[in-house]
Amino acid sequence: MKFLLPGFFVFLPVILLAFYVVVKKKEVTAVYFSRADSLKKLGVSDSRLNVAPFISATVMTLVFFALLRPAKGIVKKEEVQNARDIFVVMDTSISMNAVDISPDRITAAKQNAKDFIKKRVHDKMGLVVFGGAAYIHCPLTFDHTSVLNLIDEIETGMTASNGTAIGDGIAVAVKHLSKSAAKSKIIILLTDGADNSSVLSPEMSSELAKNLDIKIYSVGIGVPGEAKIPVNDPVFGKRLVKIADELNEPLLTKISAMTSGKYFRATSLKELAGIYDIIDKLEETKALSSTYLEYREFEKTLMHLAFLIFCAGNIFRFSLLRRIP
Numbered sequence: 001m002k003f004l005l006p007g008f009f010v011f012l013p014v015i016l017l018a019f020y021v022v023v024k025k026k027e028v029t030a031v032y033f034s035r036a037d038s039l040k041k042l043g044v045s046d047s048r049l050n051v052a053p054f055i056s057a058t059v060m061t062l063v064f065f066a067l068l069r070p071a072k073g074i075v076k077k078e079e080v081q082n083a084r085d086i087f088v089v090m091d092t093s094i095s096m097n098a099v100d101i102s103p104d105r106i107t108a109a110k111q112n113a114k115d116f117i118k119k120r121v122h123d124k125m126g127l128v129v130f131g132g133a134a135y136i137h138c139p140l141t142f143d144h145t146s147v148l149n150l151i152d153e154i155e156t157g158m159t160a161s162n163g164t165a166i167g168d169g170i171a172v173a174v175k176h177l178s179k180s181a182a183k184s185k186i187i188i189l190l191t192d193g194a195d196n197s198s199v200l201s202p203e204m205s206s207e208l209a210k211n212l213d214i215k216i217y218s219v220g221i222g223v224p225g226e227a228k229i230p231v232n233d234p235v236f237g238k239r240l241v242k243i244a245d246e247l248n249e250p251l252l253t254k255i256s257a258m259t260s261g262k263y264f265r266a267t268s269l270k271e272l273a274g275i276y277d278i279i280d281k282l283e284e285t286k287a288l289s290s291t292y293l294e295y296r297e298f299e300k301t302l303m304h305l306a307f308l309i310f311c312a313g314n315i316f317r318f319s320l321l322r323r324i325p
Contacts, residue, residue, distance in 0.1 A: 055313030132161030163197030
């Protein structure tokens with residue numbers, strides 16, 4: 001406990017003098033009592049019924065301590081020096097169901113994204129999903145629990161549009177990051193294909209990111225060569241169908257180079273986890289070592305208590321006790 005305005009202690013002698021005068025003051029012209037005939041029965045003196053001095057003294061004491069602004073330190077805060085705003089931009093095209101990465105590409109991408117977010121405790125995180133179209137799945141937030149839950153809801157085909165709109169996915173993230181005041185803004189792009197349905201080309205989107213100092217880390221997912229995805233065949237039931245490797249590595253390399261980022265190729269769950277670890281180290285967030293106390297003040301509480309005592313005391317004096325002239 002400490003007083004934020006200790007200078008008011010210079011008025012303590014004046015308060016003590018006023019306290020002495022109020023307590024010693026006697027009312028000799030009248031006696032307060034609820035019923036006059038009770039005086040003979042109880043044999044009480046007027047000094048026991050004169051509560052006004054004590055009410056006044058209590059109120060003055062509470063007001064005096066309220067003016068000192070008593071406060072108690074309750075929370076230690078740690079300021080973050082270089083927190084980042086990060087968007088994970090994830091491909092949800094049907095090809096992300098390929099099983100060349102266990103258990104499949106989309107599940108591996110989601111799990112590693114969640115592991116990465118759990119490490120970034122000081123950063124704002126957001127999600128963009130894209131297939132043939134792109135949209136914001138989670139705006140930037142410090143509420144990482146909500147982000148993790150929304151990652152669980154990601155599934156292939158969720159944009160209800162076939163294709164791969166890499167440029168539009170980047171553009172949606174850039175649009176939201178353009179409003180950010182963070183010193184460092186990051187996009188982590190995960191895809192297994194080539195852009196074939198964007199309104200805004202990946203190069204144009206990356207140029208916008210570059211102009212806003214947004215760094216793009218591109219991650220290509222999948223084993224080189226043909227892969228297989230599960231399909232439900234109406235004749236043969238569930239079976240695996242081969243798909244071509246359409247990953248456009250030169251494009252992803254160019255996107256990252258334009259924005260001072262880096263391109264990675266993940267061909268296994270372990271490699272994908274390692275890539276996230278590298279990004280985590282490259283974009284390390286450091287916290288200030290200094291801490292400070294957050295104070296809870298009791299000034300209003302004391303003033304409210306003084307007011308209640310003052311009101312209750314006067315009700316007691318002038319309502320419950322009658323004045324005998």
